[in-house]
Amino acid sequence: MSRETGRQPKYQRIAAELRAAVDAGRYGPGDRLPGENDLMAEHGVARMTARQALGLLQTEGIAEARKGAGVFVRDFRPIRRRGIERLARAQWGEGRSVWSADIGNRELAVDSVEVAQEPAPAAVAGVMGLDENADLCVRRRRFVLDGKPVLLSTSYLPADLVADTPITQPDTGPGGVYARLADLGHAPARFREEVRSRMPGPDEGERLALPSGVPVVQIARTAFDAEGRVVEVNEMVLDSAAYVLEYDFEA
Amino acid sequence: MSRETGRQPKYQRIAAELRAAVDAGRYGPGDRLPGENDLMAEHGVARMTARQALGLLQTEGIAEARKGAGVFVRDFRPIRRRGIERLARAQWGEGRSVWSADIGNRELAVDSVEVAQEPAPAAVAGVMGLDENADLCVRRRRFVLDGKPVLLSTSYLPADLVADTPITQPDTGPGGVYARLADLGHAPARFREEVRSRMPGPDEGERLALPSGVPVVQIARTAFDAEGRVVEVNEMVLDSAAYVLEYDFEA
DNA sequence: AAGTGGTCTAGACCACTGC
DNA sequence: CAGTGGTCTAGACCACTTA
Numbered sequence: 001m002s003r004e005t006g007r008q009p010k011y012q013r014i015a016a017e018l019r020a021a022v023d024a025g026r027y028g029p030g031d032r033l034p035g036e037n038d039l040m041a042e043h044g045v046a047r048m049t050a051r052q053a054l055g056l057l058q059t060e061g062i063a064e065a066r067k068g069a070g071v072f073v074r075d076f077r078p079i080r081r082r083g084i085e086r087l088a089r090a091q092w093g094e095g096r097s098v099w100s101a102d103i104g105n106r107e108l109a110v111d112s113v114e115v116a117q118e119p120a121p122a123a124v125a126g127v128m129g130l131d132e133n134a135d136l137c138v139r140r141r142r143f144v145l146d147g148k149p150v151l152l153s154t155s156y157l158p159a160d161l162v163a164d165t166p167i168t169q170p171d172t173g174p175g176g177v178y179a180r181l182a183d184l185g186h187a188p189a190r191f192r193e194e195v196r197s198r199m200p201g202p203d204e205g206e207r208l209a210l211p212s213g214v215p216v217v218q219i220a221r222t223a224f225d226a227e228g229r230v231v232e233v234n235e236m237v238l239d240s241a242a243y244v245l246e247y248d249f250e251a
Numbered sequence: 252m253s254r255e256t257g258r259q260p261k262y263q264r265i266a267a268e269l270r271a272a273v274d275a276g277r278y279g280p281g282d283r284l285p286g287e288n289d290l291m292a293e294h295g296v297a298r299m300t301a302r303q304a305l306g307l308l309q310t311e312g313i314a315e316a317r318k319g320a321g322v323f324v325r326d327f328r329p330i331r332r333r334g335i336e337r338l339a340r341a342q343w344g345e346g347r348s349v350w351s352a353d354i355g356n357r358e359l360a361v362d363s364v365e366v367a368q369e370p371a372p373a374a375v376a377g378v379m380g381l382d383e384n385a386d387l388c389v390r391r392r393r394f395v396l397d398g399k400p401v402l403l404s405t406s407y408l409p410a411d412l413v414a415d416t417p418i419t420q421p422d423t424g425p426g427g428v429y430a431r432l433a434d435l436g437h438a439p440a441r442f443r444e445e446v447r448s449r450m451p452g453p454d455e456g457e458r459l460a461l462p463s464g465v466p467v468v469q470i471a472r473t474a475f476d477a478e479g480r481v482v483e484v485n486e487m488v489l490d491s492a493a494y495v496l497e498y499d500f501e502a
Numbered sequence: 503a504a505g506t507g508g509t510c511t512a513g514a515c516c517a518c519t520g521c
Numbered sequence: 522c523a524g525t526g527g528t529c530t531a532g533a534c535c536a537c538t539t540a
Contacts, residue, residue, distance in 0.1 A: 009528060016453070035506065046530045048299070051507085059310070059464065060450045068506050068537035078447065084500045193498045196329065197448035197468045197491035199311045202267070213310070215466035215491070217448050240448040240466070247444045247498045249335045260509060286525065297511045302526085319519035319525050 011052035014043055018053065022062055022073055029075030033063055059213040061241065074211070078244040079108070079145065083193055111142040111149060113170040117159055124156045127222055128230045135159040137168055139177070142207065149208050150242040156233045161186065177232065178223075186231045188223035195219050197240065208239050215240045262303035265294055269304065273313055273324055280326030284314055310464040312492065325462070329495040330359070330396065334444055362400060364421040365391040368410055375407045378473055379481045386410040388419055390428070393458065400459050401493040407484045412437065428483065429474075437482045439474035446470050448491065459490050466491045 008016075018034070021027055034042065039050035054071050057063035064074045119133040130136075136156045143151040155177065157167060166172045167180050178188055200208065200216045208216070217240050223232040259267075269285070272278055285293065290301035305322050308314040315325045370384040381387075387407045394402040406428065408418060417423045418431050429439055451459065451467045459467070468491050474483040 011528080012453075019452075037506080047532090049529060052528085054507090060452065065507060066538080067508070069539075070506065083498055188502050190499065190501050193500075195446060195468075195496040195498070196494070197466050199464060199466065201311065202263075213450060215448050215450065217446075243447070245446040247334055247446070247500075248441065249444075249498075249500065250441050251439050262509080288525080298513090300510060303509085305526090316526060317519080318527070319517070321519095321525065 010043070010045055011049050011056065014039060014045070014050070014053035015056040018057055019060075019062060022057075027073050029073050031073050032070045033057070033073065035070050055213075058211065061214055064211040074241065076241055078242055079150070081243055081245050083245060083247040084249060108143055108145050108150075111144040112140075114140040115168060115170055116140075117168075120156065124233050124235075127233055128156075128158065130158070137162050139167075145242065148239075148242075150239045152204065152207055152237040154235045156235075157231065161231065181223075181225070181231055186225040186229065188231060189226040190224040192222040192224070193219055194222075195245065200237070204237055208237070210239060217243060217245070219245075261294070261296055262300050262307065265290060265296070265301070265304035266307040269308055270311075270313060273308075278324050280324050282324050283321045284308070284324065286321050306464075309462065312465055315462040325492065327492055330401070330493055332494055332496050334496060334498040335500060359394055359396050359401075362393040362395040363391075366419060366421055367391075368419075371407070375484050375486075378484055379407075379409065381409070388413050390418075396493065399490075399493075401490045403455065403458060403488040405486045407486075408432075408482065412482065432474075432476070432482055437476040437480065439482060440477040441475040443473040443475070444470055445473075446496065451488070455488055459488070461490060468494060468496070470496075 018027075022033075027033060033054070036047055036050045036054065039045065039053060040047060043050070054063065054065065057071070058065060061074060063071050065071045116138050117135055118138045120128070120130055120136045122132055124136065125132045125134060137159050139153075139155040139157070141153045141155075142149055143153065157177070161184065162168060162180075165180055165184065167177055172180055175182075181187055195217065197215050197217050200210055200214075204210075204216060205212070210216070217238040219234075219236040219238065221232075221234040221236065222230055223234070225231050269278075273284075278284060284305070287298055287301045287305065290296065290304060291298060294301070305314065305316065308322070309316060312325060312327075314322050316322045367389050368386055369389045371379070371381055371387045373383055375387065376383045376385060388410050390404075390406040390408075392404045392406075393400055394404065408428070412435065413419060413431075416431055416435065418428055423431055426433075432438055446468065448466050448468050451461055451465075455461075455467060456463070461467070468489040470485075470487040470489065472483075472485040472487065473481055474485070476482050
């Protein structure tokens with residue numbers, strides 16, 4: 001009878017109903033939601049309308065479609081990435097975090113490494129105070145957690161600085177790139193991290209195996225040595241559903 | 252003749268073509284892109300297919316639809332938010348940033364203030380070490396830049412600590428909440444910021460006037476006084492297209 | 503083999519914007 | 522008022538997953 005639906009598109013009403021059901025716990029992480037056919041029958045709408053409703057939940061990161069299988073509730077169990085190790089644990093101790101996050105038994109591993117010498121992208125050249133097209137050593141890595149890719153890292157270093165060092169090799173040895181920079185007398189002394197968020201490009205979405213509608217976090221980390229020279233720029237692209245970034249600092 | 256299109260859906264091909272045109276600068280920020288009717292004619296596809304292509308660009312944050320007007324190229328001119336003021340300017344100086352950002356003449360202003368006493372949300376109660384349902388002073392604010400809302404801030408403070416102080420008033424006086432906490436002998440000494448990104452809920456999208464497909468950045472800032480007591484939790488939701496977060500720190 | 507989501511068509515009506 | 526994007530229908534074929 002009634003018609004108390006208000007002036008809201010059908011697909012939004014359907015999405016709101018499903019969203020409420022998830023919030024209320026009637027569907028938990030990993031559970032299968034009603035599919036297109038279910039919604040068409042329940043609400044008497046066309047396929048495209050049911051799709052719009054389910055698409056909205058995916059856009060919001062609540063649900064994830066798996067071809068041929070169904071639409072499922074996503075879970076959010078992020079890695080906690082501490083930007084400032086020095087302060088983190090010592091001063092506070094654990095347990096005072098807003099978002100719980102287990103790193104626990106799960107293992108973060110490098111999936112692929114690629115080292116090349118390339119001309120500097122404009123933004124990186126600007127930060128380093130180089131000419132565009134000046135050569136850089138570029139290290140690209142992909143990190144996987146439990147088999148799922150979660151982080152793309154592209155590290156830029158001045159080619160002249162790192163020539164003929166292990167930094168130009170896939171395996172940089174114990175302590176990694178920063179230890180090798182220290183060997184060269186250019187240990188990083190300060191860092192600047194710039195953080196933003198956006199939707200992935202098609203290439204990034206693929207390399208991170210992202211369900212559609214999941215944003216990425218982009219971190220541009222600049223490393224300065226004691227003299228203030230920029231010795232590295234590292235551009236990272238993170239699956240936003242996989243990470244919480246933590247920064248601890250003093251007033 | 253040929254059929255060298257590869258095995259890619261039409262709407263992705265159309266979107267890729269538009270994306271390339273934007274990247275190549277053939278469409279600049281604010282320019283109008285070909286609309287649904289244009290794409291239907293040019294590519295000989297149905298309306299829904301043209302819509303999918305344009306929808307993809309919006310999902311990626313490249314374009315923004317304006318009802319009745321057209322689809323336009325978005326621009327990204329973010330505010331630079333410095334997490335760690337103490338270090339930022341003194342040690343480096345400006346100009347070594349990957350993403351340029353002007354704050355310049357544009358003014359960040361508070362749009363609405365709302366103060367209330369409410370029971371603690373579970374996550375906040377946990378951080379503060381309180382019982383759930385313990386009363387908190389809750390301050391909700393919205394910030395606008397050039398008339399566009401960019402930040403929603405919800406600040407939680409222990410009700411007993413701030414009772415009968417200006418903190419319970421909309422206007423907290425010079426120096427704001429932190430100055431008043433200092434007056435009480437609980438000046439914040441340390442901060443923890445937890446940063447994540449996700450798609451906005453429908454309410455957030457509306458309150459921030461977000462075009463569809465734009466993610467938000469969520470910051471949970473915990474303030475500790477010198478004794479380690481949690482004196483404030485501030486949950487912020489930012490328009491990701493409006494902000495770059497910067498954190499400077501030492502190795 | 504049955505069911506699922508992914509893509510696509512060819513129509514339609516509406517509200518809104520811009521002139 | 523003409524054009525735009527927003528919503529919606531009623532079909533269709535395909536690739537994929539699950540069993």
